[in-house]
Amino acid sequence: MSQSAPTREVARRVFATEFNDATFSFKESDDERAPVYSLLPTGERANRVFIVGTLTETEDVGEDSEYWRGRVVDPTGTFFVYAGQYQPEAASALRDLDTPSYVAIVGKPRTYETEDGSVNVSVRPESITEVSSAVRDRWVVETAERTLERVEAFEEEGNEYARRAEEEYDLPLSRYTQGAIEALESLDENEEVEQPA
Amino acid sequence: MSDIQQTASDLYEQFSDHVDVTEDEIEERLDKLVSEYKVPLSEARRSVESHYLEEAGLERDDIGSRGGNETVQVEDVDEAEQWVDITAKVVDLWEPRSDSVGQVGLLGDPTGTIKFTKWAKSDLAELEEGGVYRFGNVVTDEYQGRFSVKLNRTTTIEELDEDIEVGDNDETVEGALVDIQSGSGLIKRCPEEDCTRVLQNGRCSEHGEVDGEFDLRIKGVLDDGEDVHEVIFNDESTESLTGIGLEEAKQMAKDALDTTVVADEMRDLVLGRYYRVTGPTLGRYVLANDIEELSAPADAEAVLIKARSM
Numbered sequence: 001m002s003q004s005a006p007t008r009e010v011a012r013r014v015f016a017t018e019f020n021d022a023t024f025s026f027k028e029s030d031d032e033r034a035p036v037y038s039l040l041p042t043g044e045r046a047n048r049v050f051i052v053g054t055l056t057e058t059e060d061v062g063e064d065s066e067y068w069r070g071r072v073v074d075p076t077g078t079f080f081v082y083a084g085q086y087q088p089e090a091a092s093a094l095r096d097l098d099t100p101s102y103v104a105i106v107g108k109p110r111t112y113e114t115e116d117g118s119v120n121v122s123v124r125p126e127s128i129t130e131v132s133s134a135v136r137d138r139w140v141v142e143t144a145e146r147t148l149e150r151v152e153a154f155e156e157e158g159n160e161y162a163r164r165a166e167e168e169y170d171l172p173l174s175r176y177t178q179g180a181i182e183a184l185e186s187l188d189e190n191e192e193v194e195q196p197a
Numbered sequence: 198m199s200d201i202q203q204t205a206s207d208l209y210e211q212f213s214d215h216v217d218v219t220e221d222e223i224e225e226r227l228d229k230l231v232s233e234y235k236v237p238l239s240e241a242r243r244s245v246e247s248h249y250l251e252e253a254g255l256e257r258d259d260i261g262s263r264g265g266n267e268t269v270q271v272e273d274v275d276e277a278e279q280w281v282d283i284t285a286k287v288v289d290l291w292e293p294r295s296d297s298v299g300q301v302g303l304l305g306d307p308t309g310t311i312k313f314t315k316w317a318k319s320d321l322a323e324l325e326e327g328g329v330y331r332f333g334n335v336v337t338d339e340y341q342g343r344f345s346v347k348l349n350r351t352t353t354i355e356e357l358d359e360d361i362e363v364g365d366n367d368e369t370v371e372g373a374l375v376d377i378q379s380g381s382g383l384i385k386r387c388p389e390e391d392c393t394r395v396l397q398n399g400r401c402s403e404h405g406e407v408d409g410e411f412d413l414r415i416k417g418v419l420d421d422g423e424d425v426h427e428v429i430f431n432d433e434s435t436e437s438l439t440g441i442g443l444e445e446a447k448q449m450a451k452d453a454l455d456t457t458v459v460a461d462e463m464r465d466l467v468l469g470r471y472y473r474v475t476g477p478t479l480g481r482y483v484l485a486n487d488i489e490e491l492s493a494p495a496d497a498e499a500v501l502i503k504a505r506s507m
Contacts, residue, residue, distance in 0.1 A: 007425075008376075008418065008425045008427075009425075010420060010422065010423060010424065010425055011373070011375050011420045011422065011425075012422060013422040048375075050373050050375055050420060050422070050469075052469065089461075089464075103469075104373070104468065104469020104470070105469070106375045106376065106468070106469070126376070127375075127376070127464065127468050127469070129464065129465055129468040129469040130465075131469050131470060132492070134492045134493065134494060135469065135470055135471065135492070137494035137495075137497075138471055138491065138492075138493075138494050138495050139373075140497075141494060141495040141496070141497045141500055142421075142422065142495060143422075144497075144500050144501075144504065145495075145500050146422045146423075148500070148503060148504055148507065151507065152507070177504060177507050180500075180504050181501065181504045181505060184497050184500055184501040184504065185501070187494070187497050188497075
């Protein structure tokens with residue numbers, strides 16, 4: 001069968017807490033152009049993520065050229081999104097969008113080491129679009145579901161990325177189960193709050 | 198079992214009653230043609246078949262559908278070069294584009310539809326649209342992920358006095374629309390008859406520089422966090438997805454002196470939203486005939502109950 005087209009990487013669903021904990025990244029081969037994966041603590045590799053949250057703040061943090069940083073908040077924490085001249089559409093979206101507003105972002109996980117030696121995780125966006133609160137609520141439920149599925153599969157035999165996560169991280173999985181529960185519970189509370197689309 | 202071994206074993210079943218031959222001998226003949234003389238396996242099979250037909254003094258029709266072909270349904274066809282029997286209804290007959298093709302069209306059974314080709318030189322009975330037939334010994338083929346069956350000289354056709362309810366091969370996929378690929382939005386197609394290729398910089402890969410005809414299309418990616426599905430929206434479904442019709446798109450492009458504004462606008466309107474799409478598959482694409490935006494929040498309660506139990 002023809003396998004000429006490379007398989008597109010799935011966009012993982014992950015809450016901010018877990019995403020920011022995923023400080024370990026790796027490649028599956030030595031090839032320079034091989035995709036980089038971030039290792040999710042719940043035992044999955046992520047080369048792409050799909051996140052939906054509230055854009056609360058945008059700032060041009062560039063020195064010579066524009067380099068936009070956006071803070072995108074979900075029920076568990078904050079994603080940091082950076083877009084510069086190589087992500088022109090995403091950069092102009094951050095420039096133009098009002099805060100607060102709900103946004104959907106498709107992007108790649110990126111890690112960088114700070115001066116004090118800690119590792120920060122951020123999103124390099126492929127696209128940013130404004131969405132409705134319904135999309136955001138749907139994402140919260142979906143992301144909770146996917147997170148729980150990963151936690152459930154963690155102890156399964158042959159779960160390669162779970163074993164790797166065990167080696168690389170020392171974080172209790174309950175952190176993510178609890179995060180999912182709180183995220184779901186938060187949906188009830190703000191049901192009435194409608195964001196203009 | 199290699200393809201050659203499989204073919205050898207098929208042929209052995211076909212001929213063991215007629216000629217004194219072993220499976221190894223057949224395999225050796227096939228292997229010589231395929232490995233040494235670089236003949237495609239289908240041709241090698243034909244050649245070896247001819248050899249034994251002659252040896253046995255038989256005509257191709259004599260061995261016909263013998264040899265233990267598998268009787269399959271349309272949805273089971275997922276591999277090329279398989280000799281199978283199939284019972285199906287002629288759903289559609291198309292205009293053959295080549296003199297070598299006798300009849301071409303669509304066969305259907307309850308599991309779906311599949312293209313068929315009947316070669317002009319294979320000297321078979323004329324098929325009628327709406328007719329139901331039992332086809333013996335047809336060979337499967339694949340082109341760009343789409344399967345078809347070829348009727349050939351050895352095929353037997355028996356008209357049946359029954360009707361078949363033809364099913365569709367529709368697939369339903371859902372997820373967030375995470376990407377709109379290049380070649381989407383307001384595009385131009387080659388105006389040559391039966392061509393419809395999408396032009397690149399005003400050029401058709403087959404007919405060169407032509408005056409293209411505008412069309413709307415979206416090639417998108419639906420992603421549910423576990424799998425990705427590529428989806429094509431034609432002009433009609435693009436309009437129902439985005440609310441932008443062909444005339445409006447042309448006007449937008451005219452105002453901006455740029456056709457790419459249409460795709461950009463469409464990205465803003467649909468990326469990041471959830472959709473459920475149903476339609477037939479074409480290679481790795483699902484053709485979006487039916488589109489539903491999933492705007493209602495999913496069932497949080499069920500997930501919450503599961504989470505609390507963990």
